[in-house]
Amino acid sequence: MLERIWQMLIKEFIQVLRDPKMKGVLLVMPVAQLIVFGYAVTTDVRNVRTAVYDLDNSVASRELVSRFASTGYFKIVEYVGTDERARELLDRGDAQIVLHMNRGFEDDLRAGRTAQLQVLADGTDSNTAGIALNYSAKIVGEYSQSILNGRALRLLGPVRQPGQVRLQSRAWFNENLESRNFYLPGVIAILVTLVTLLLTSMAVVREKEIGTMEQIMVTPIRPFEFILGKTVPFALISLVNVVLVTTVGVLWFNLPVRGSILRLLFATVLYLLTALGVGLVISTISNTQQQAMMSTFFFYMPSMLLSGFMFPIANMPVVVQWLTYLNPMRYFLVIIRGIFLKGVGFDVLWPQLVALAIIGVVTLGLASRRFRKTLA
Amino acid sequence: MKPRRVLAIARKESIQIRRDPRSLGMAIAMPMLLLVLFGYALTLDVDRVPLVVWDQSGTPASRELISRFAGSRYFSLKGYVQDYRDVERAIDSGETLMALVVPRDFAGQIESGRPAAVQLLADGSDSNTATIAIGYAEAVVQAYSRAITLDATQRLGARPLNPPVEMRTRVWFNADMESKNYIIPGLIPVIMMVIAALLTSLTIAREWERGTMEQLISTPVKGPELILGKLVPYFVIGMFDVLLAVLMGEFVFHVPLRGSLLLLFVMAAVFLVGALSLGMVISIVAKNQLLANQLAMILTFVPAFILSGLVYAISVMPWPIRLVTYLVPARYFVSLLKGIYLKGVGLSVLGGEAILLVVFAAAMVALANFKFRKKLV
Numbered sequence: 001m002l003e004r005i006w007q008m009l010i011k012e013f014i015q016v017l018r019d020p021k022m023k024g025v026l027l028v029m030p031v032a033q034l035i036v037f038g039y040a041v042t043t044d045v046r047n048v049r050t051a052v053y054d055l056d057n058s059v060a061s062r063e064l065v066s067r068f069a070s071t072g073y074f075k076i077v078e079y080v081g082t083d084e085r086a087r088e089l090l091d092r093g094d095a096q097i098v099l100h101m102n103r104g105f106e107d108d109l110r111a112g113r114t115a116q117l118q119v120l121a122d123g124t125d126s127n128t129a130g131i132a133l134n135y136s137a138k139i140v141g142e143y144s145q146s147i148l149n150g151r152a153l154r155l156l157g158p159v160r161q162p163g164q165v166r167l168q169s170r171a172w173f174n175e176n177l178e179s180r181n182f183y184l185p186g187v188i189a190i191l192v193t194l195v196t197l198l199l200t201s202m203a204v205v206r207e208k209e210i211g212t213m214e215q216i217m218v219t220p221i222r223p224f225e226f227i228l229g230k231t232v233p234f235a236l237i238s239l240v241n242v243v244l245v246t247t248v249g250v251l252w253f254n255l256p257v258r259g260s261i262l263r264l265l266f267a268t269v270l271y272l273l274t275a276l277g278v279g280l281v282i283s284t285i286s287n288t289q290q291q292a293m294m295s296t297f298f299f300y301m302p303s304m305l306l307s308g309f310m311f312p313i314a315n316m317p318v319v320v321q322w323l324t325y326l327n328p329m330r331y332f333l334v335i336i337r338g339i340f341l342k343g344v345g346f347d348v349l350w351p352q353l354v355a356l357a358i359i360g361v362v363t364l365g366l367a368s369r370r371f372r373k374t375l376a
Numbered sequence: 377m378k379p380r381r382v383l384a385i386a387r388k389e390s391i392q393i394r395r396d397p398r399s400l401g402m403a404i405a406m407p408m409l410l411l412v413l414f415g416y417a418l419t420l421d422v423d424r425v426p427l428v429v430w431d432q433s434g435t436p437a438s439r440e441l442i443s444r445f446a447g448s449r450y451f452s453l454k455g456y457v458q459d460y461r462d463v464e465r466a467i468d469s470g471e472t473l474m475a476l477v478v479p480r481d482f483a484g485q486i487e488s489g490r491p492a493a494v495q496l497l498a499d500g501s502d503s504n505t506a507t508i509a510i511g512y513a514e515a516v517v518q519a520y521s522r523a524i525t526l527d528a529t530q531r532l533g534a535r536p537l538n539p540p541v542e543m544r545t546r547v548w549f550n551a552d553m554e555s556k557n558y559i560i561p562g563l564i565p566v567i568m569m570v571i572a573a574l575l576t577s578l579t580i581a582r583e584w585e586r587g588t589m590e591q592l593i594s595t596p597v598k599g600p601e602l603i604l605g606k607l608v609p610y611f612v613i614g615m616f617d618v619l620l621a622v623l624m625g626e627f628v629f630h631v632p633l634r635g636s637l638l639l640l641f642v643m644a645a646v647f648l649v650g651a652l653s654l655g656m657v658i659s660i661v662a663k664n665q666l667l668a669n670q671l672a673m674i675l676t677f678v679p680a681f682i683l684s685g686l687v688y689a690i691s692v693m694p695w696p697i698r699l700v701t702y703l704v705p706a707r708y709f710v711s712l713l714k715g716i717y718l719k720g721v722g723l724s725v726l727g728g729e730a731i732l733l734v735v736f737a738a739a740m741v742a743l744a745n746f747k748f749r750k751k752l753v
Contacts, residue, residue, distance in 0.1 A: 021662070025670045033674065037682050039697040043420075043504040046692055064541070090548055091721050093711070114538045123550030124558050124718045127420045127504070128689055133545055134511030140543040141518040147540040148525055155529055164491045164524065165441065167517040169510045171500025172467060179503040194673060202666050209665075210585060289665040290578050294402040297574060297673070301406070302413060310687055311418040312505055314426075320417040334470075341501045344468060 004221050008229025016199070016233065026199075026237060030191045030245050037191075038253050041183035045131040047075040051095035053086050054079065058106035064117065064143055065099060073135045086120065096122045097132055109147065173341045184255050185336040186309040188245050189329060193275055194300060196238040200279025201296040203230045204371070205286045227368050231276050238272050258343025267335045267349070270356045274328040277363025284370035303327045308334075331355045377604070381597045385605025389579070393609055400613070403575060407567045407617045408624065414559050415629045420687075421555055422508040424452040426472040430463060431456060435483035441494065441520050445476060450512040463497060473499045474509060486524060549718040560631045561717040562686040564621045565709035568644070569651050569680040571617055575610045576655030577672035580748075581665045599748045607652050614648045615641075625717075634720030640713070643730060647709045650737035651676070656744040680706035705736040 017023055050068065054061050068074045077095055080086050089095035098120040108115035119136050121129045145164070174181050207213040216226065246264075249255045257264075278299060286292035305311065306320065307329035313321055324330045331352040338344045346353065393400055427445060431438050446453040454472050457463055463475045477495040485492035496513050498506045522539065550557045583589040592602065622640070625631040633640075655672060662668035682688060683697075684706040690698060701707050708729040715721045715729075723730055 016666075019664065019667055022667050022670070025667065025674065029674050033678065036697060036700055037678070040682050040688055040693050040701075042688060042692055044692055045507070045689075049691070091719055092725055093715075109540055112538055114542050115540065116542050116544055118544045118546065121545065121547045123547035123553050124714050125689060126550055126553040126555045126558060129547060129550075130421075130553055131508060131511065133547075134508065134515070136545075137543055138511065138514050138518070140541055141515070141522075144539060144541040145518065145522060145525075148522065151540070152525055152529055155532075165486070165517050165521040166491050166493045167496055167514050168493050169496040169498060169513065171498045171503075171506055171510075174500035174503055174506075177500050177503040177507055182501055182503050190678070194678070195670070198670050198673060199666075202669060206666060288396065288399075289669065290396065290399050290582070293574060293578065293665075293669045293672075294399045294406075297570070297677075298402055298406060298409075301570075301677075302409065305413055305418055311420060312502060315419050315421065316417045337501055342468065348468060 001222075001225060004219075005225045005228050005232075008221060008225065009233055012203075012229060012233040016237070026195060026241065027244065030195060030241055031248050033191055034187060034245050034248055035252060037187045038180065038184055038249065041180065041187060043127065043179045043183075044177075045128055045135070046073060048073055048128070048132045048135075049077045049094060049096045050074040051078045051080050051086060051089050051098045052076055053081075053083075053098050053100040055103045056101045056105035060106040060109050060115075061101045064101070064140070067139050067143055068099065068136070071135065071139060073132070090120065090122050093122065093124075096125075096128065097136070099136075112151070180253065181255060181341060182337070183310070184249055184253055185340050186307075186333055188242070188249055189307075189332055189336060190304050190309060191245060192238060192242050192272075193304075193329060195241055196234060196272060196275040197279045197282075197296050197300055198293075199234045199237065200230075200276050201282040201286070201292045202289055203234065203280065204283040205289055205292045209288050223368070223371050227280075227371055230280065231364075234279075235269075235272055235276055238275070239269065242268050242272070255340060257340055259339035259345060263346060264336065264339045267332070267339070267353060267356070270353060270360060271328060271332040271335075274356055274360040274363060277360055277367055278328070280367035281363055281370065284367055303329050306330070307332075325355070326359075328356055328359045377598065377601055381601045382605045382608070385597060385602055386608040389606050390609040393613075403571055403613055404617065404620070406571060407621050410563060410567055411560065411621060411624050411629070414563055415556055415624075418559070419555050420504065421553075422505050422512075423450050425450060425474060425505070425509040425512070426454045427451045427474045427476060428454050428457050428463065428466050428472045430458070430460075430475060430477045432480040433478045433482035437483040437486055438478040441478065441517070442476070444516050444520055445513070448512065448516055450509070451516075467497065467499050470499070473502075473505065474513070476513075556629055557631050557718060558714055559686070560621075560625050560629050561713040562684070562710045564618060564644070564713055565647065565684060565706040566677075566680045566686060567617060567621060568614055568648055568709075569706050570677045572610065572614055572648060572651035573655040573658065573672040573676040575613065576606070576652050577658045577662075577668045578665050579606050579610075580656065580659035581662050581668040584663045585665055593750055599750050600745050602750075603653075603656060603744050603748060607649070607656070610652050611645075611648060614652065615645065618644045618648070631717060633717055635716035636722060639722060640716050643709065643712055643716075643733060646730075646733050646737050647705065650705055650733065650740045653737070653740035653744045657740060657747055660744065660747045679704050683707065684710045686710055705733060708732045708736075 052065050054065065069076050078089065080089065086098045090098065100118040100120060102116070105115045117140060119133065121133055123129045171177050207216060250257055282292055282295045282299065286295055306324045306327055313324055313330070335349050335352050338349050429442055431442060445451050457466065466472045467475060475497040477497065479493065482492050482494065494517065496510065498510055500506045547553055583592060626633060658671045658675065659668050662671055683701045683704045690701050712726050712729045715726045
């Protein structure tokens with residue numbers, strides 16, 4: 001029996017790796033992708049392109065503008081003099097925000113009236129716009145408070161100053177709030193899942209389509225041995241992939257590893273088994289490789305979107321949140337983010353591991369039942 | 377090139393497509409699934425951030441501050457904790473994203489006119505949510521602090537002070553700042569790229585793998601005729617998907633369409649020709665379906681998603697990566713569609729993107745024809 005499985009393994013490895021292009025796709029591509037995407041996946045908002053439309057052009061208005069410029073969140077790209085020019089910059093996307101102060105800004109301040117700053121924002125990218133407006137509100141608030149303090153001081157004298165409240169915020173696990181640290185583990189997960197799913201979903205259907213399935217059926221190999229022979233090579237290739245991609249992620253991007261690597265490896269093997277299971281089920285229910293490819297994508301795409309990789313699960317409608325419990329990638333993301341960023345162990349992560357184990361058993365069981373039917 | 381031969385190939389290909397209803401069904405269902413997911417389920421908008429409070433002060437002043445948090449629609453108060461360990465546990469387990477700690481001497485500090493600090497502990501692992509939520513928290517605290525100052529001056533009999541500077545915000549193009557308004561139009565290129573590549577990337581590799589390529593080679597059909605004939609039916613499916621997406625955007629999600637519909641469809645057609653030809657190039661180069669499949673997914677879906685500016689803003693990427701994004705055709709189409717949909721601008725503003733799309737399509741068509749050899753080896 002071992003001999004038959006061994007032969008099957010050799011055959012699969014030869015088949016997958018015979019094409020030199022395939023080796024590139026399996027081992028070089030994921031690393032190259034990780035590097036490119038690793039740099040691309042960031043939702044940090046910095047250097048918001050800002051135009052200044054300052055009709056007052058006074059000490060006070062310039063002071064406010066310089067407060068914007070000195071934060072690093074805003075980059076002044078142009079001082080405009082007309083409505084039309086401001087509009088044009090927003091239209092072209094050359095400016096994302098326009099700070100507009102009318103004549104009389106400083107006079108209003110001096111007279112104790114409320115001066116107005118108008119902020120025009122390009123809302124097409126609502127996430128960036130929202131964060132930029134948050135920053136603006138904070139800057140304006142601080143400016144306003146500092147003037148107010150001066151007024152209160154003049155009115156009340158130094159002894160009877162009213163107190164103030166300040167917020168000190170501290171972000172745990174990711175002190176500088178770098179979005180890359182959050183997204184990178186996710187990129188590792190989606191790249192590895194893609195390779196694994198594509199390989200396994202084609203595994204059986206390929207033999208069917210080319211007609212080599214008949215040849216396998218005349219050999220003495222048993223269904224169980226066939227399944228093992230179809231799973232183990234891909235599991236190994238995927239595992240090599242994970243190790244490779246993770247190493248590059250850690251060394252290249254300085255991704256913090258706060259938890260145990262061994263635990264990460266264990267969880268990864270468990271996760272890969274579920275991905276293999278899904279891939280094999282797809283392979284057994286498809287008749288052509290075209291169908292297998294479409295079905296894989298039909299599974300992969302929603303599972304990536306509903307995993308919490310980019311879009312927080314907590315923001316989803318409740319029904320969809322339930323749906324995500326069926327998604328193995330969801331659990332894997334919690335595990336790898338937990339181990340990488342929070343350094344938590346299995347005492348916190350065991351529910352995710354149990355869920356992965358259940359999904360793995362179910363999908364692999366389903367796949368082997370369908371196999372027996374094809375082979376019987 | 378003879379139209380008759382092109383048509384014959386197109387007919388053969390459409391029969392083949394029709395005989396595989398499952399793949400065809402998925403090619404049409406996929407865009408709808410994506411749109412529904414993005415329209416209803418996926419959003420980066422942050423509200424109701426779970427918050428726990430550790431109120432060491434327990435005074436009217438601290439309760440007032442906490443009630444301002446509880447009353448904000450951006451926070452949802454999950455409860456009170458009594459010590460630091462509880463805070464740690466709640467954040468570790470993901471039960472809450474933030475903890476507000478009000479120090480013991482909070483009220484005293486305010487009374488005596490010194491600045492009082494409240495502490496906000498946030499789970500920073502999802503930095504986007506954390507950044508936005510900290511921003512909201514700062515706004516709440518600032519408003520509270522301002523109220524104290526204004527109150528104090530008023531209580532002491534002074535003339536009420538006006539808030540010195542007020543910020544008025546006007547958001548253009550997407551006044552309610554709903555992410556679906558830019559995600560849905562931005563999704564069309566991603567959908568088209570994927571569908572196109574999935575459909576055509578196997579079409580030539582399949583003929584090689586099954587051996588039917590020999591039959592095609594023995595017919596008088598020429599390379600360009602074969603490629604064009606194979607593109608036609610997939611082009612029809614792709615344009616149908618675009619139509620579907622536009623209709624759903626209009627009637628299901630009510631995304632405002634401010635620009636020219638004609639321009640939208642013309643540019644969609646150009647982009648589609650490029651994407652289909654890219655799939656064809658992959659198919660010709662790979663010659664087997666397993667490899668073609670891998671290449672198609674790697675070269676189309678993930679880049680179209682991550683590097684097109686749909687979710688991650690291109691302007692904050694480091695410059696080498698920004699250079700790479702110029703190679704992703706979806707990038708141009710995403711900005712074209714955002715412009716057409718939300719800004720209502722035309723070719724005068726978007727001409728550059730339009731030209732680059734045409735260049736991409738032409739290059740892909742040329743490459744497909746160049747790479748294809750009607751020979752057995």
